[in-house]
Amino acid sequence: MNDMSHEGYTTEDGRKIGGVLMEMRNITLKFGGVTAIKDISFDIREGEIRAIIGPNGAGKSSMLNVISGFYVPQEGQVMFRGAPRPKMKPYQVARQGIARTFQNIALFEGMSVLDNIMTGRLTHMKSNMLDQAIWWGKAQKEETENREKVEKIIDFLEIQNIRKTPVGRLPYGLKKRVELARALAAEPKLLLLDEPMAGMNVEEKEDMSRYILDTNDEFGTTIALIEHDMGVVMDLSDRVVVMDYGKKIGDGTPDEVRNNQDVIDAYLGVAHD
Numbered sequence: 001m002n003d004m005s006h007e008g009y010t011t012e013d014g015r016k017i018g019g020v021l022m023e024m025r026n027i028t029l030k031f032g033g034v035t036a037i038k039d040i041s042f043d044i045r046e047g048e049i050r051a052i053i054g055p056n057g058a059g060k061s062s063m064l065n066v067i068s069g070f071y072v073p074q075e076g077q078v079m080f081r082g083a084p085r086p087k088m089k090p091y092q093v094a095r096q097g098i099a100r101t102f103q104n105i106a107l108f109e110g111m112s113v114l115d116n117i118m119t120g121r122l123t124h125m126k127s128n129m130l131d132q133a134i135w136w137g138k139a140q141k142e143e144t145e146n147r148e149k150v151e152k153i154i155d156f157l158e159i160q161n162i163r164k165t166p167v168g169r170l171p172y173g174l175k176k177r178v179e180l181a182r183a184l185a186a187e188p189k190l191l192l193l194d195e196p197m198a199g200m201n202v203e204e205k206e207d208m209s210r211y212i213l214d215t216n217d218e219f220g221t222t223i224a225l226i227e228h229d230m231g232v233v234m235d236l237s238d239r240v241v242v243m244d245y246g247k248k249i250g251d252g253t254p255d256e257v258r259n260n261q262d263v264i265d266a267y268l269g270v271a272h273d
């Protein structure tokens with residue numbers, strides 16, 4: 001990586017990364033007597049793929065929930081586009097352009113793939129019941145536009161052949177892809193992925209990696225993901241934060257992180273003071 005200026009930087013593969021989109025400033029999060037996150041700071045820049053990794057119980061899920069606005073830290077400040085982010089409801093987070101997937105897939109099992117993905121468009125729907133009653137044309141136009149956006153995502157993720165299939169009948173790897181499709185239907189600026197490769201076989205992991213890279217490339221989406229497995233994110237990410245016991249022990253390019261002794265120790269389970 002070179003030119004790591006405040007305005008952005010250029011990746012080794014020549015992609016231009018922009019300025020800071022989101023910044024975590026001295027975040028501390030506690031659950032009663034347990035400190036899940038201890039005074040952690042880092043930023044996420046426009047257009048980058050940013051990973052947060054760490055062993056079991058390191059605090060990754062807690063951090064993703066702080067980024068998504070689900071948890072409000074006791075100390076520190078979350079900055080979004082240069083302004084402190086207030087406590088927000090999930091729909092307000094969605095309107096800021098943040099979408100996420102979940103580790104335990106959260107789809108409507110009885111609904112078709114297409115209908116599940118359409119639910120991702122909800123934050124973009126403007127016409128209400130009254131519009132639909134008195135001016136059906138407006139609602140119909142919006143429905144057509146939403147369908148076109150969703151069809152584009154279905155093509156992009158190569159799931160045309162299962163568009164009418166109830167999600168409950170799909171194998172795990174495809175469900176994960178449908179969840180990604182639903183998140184993309186919201187046209188997020190920032191996409192949060194909660195262990196996107198968990199429970200996948202090698203081939204499914206390769207597919208998911210490719211779709212994540214293509215999403216970033218095709219739509220310019222900034223992506224932050226948490227992952228337990230260090231290996232899978234190294235080829236994917238521009239920069240990696242490493243957490244262990246709630247602390248940040250590394251932050252840098254995959255190469256920098258791979259050669260960081262604290263990170264090596266944490267993954268080998270070397271005892272702490």
Ligand SMILES: Nc1ncnc2c1ncn2[C@@H]1O[C@H](COP(=O)(O)OP(=O)(O)OP(=O)(O)O)[C@@H](O)[C@H]1O
Binds near residue numbers: 034
């Ligand atoms: N809702 C909660 N209530 C109480 N303690 C919690 C809660 N969520 C997390 N913790 C604790 O905070 C610490 C960090 O947990 P967290 O789930 O964020 O780690 P993680 O890195 O995501 O772990 P894993 O890889 O196992 O999912 C752990 O000690 C956990 O027990």
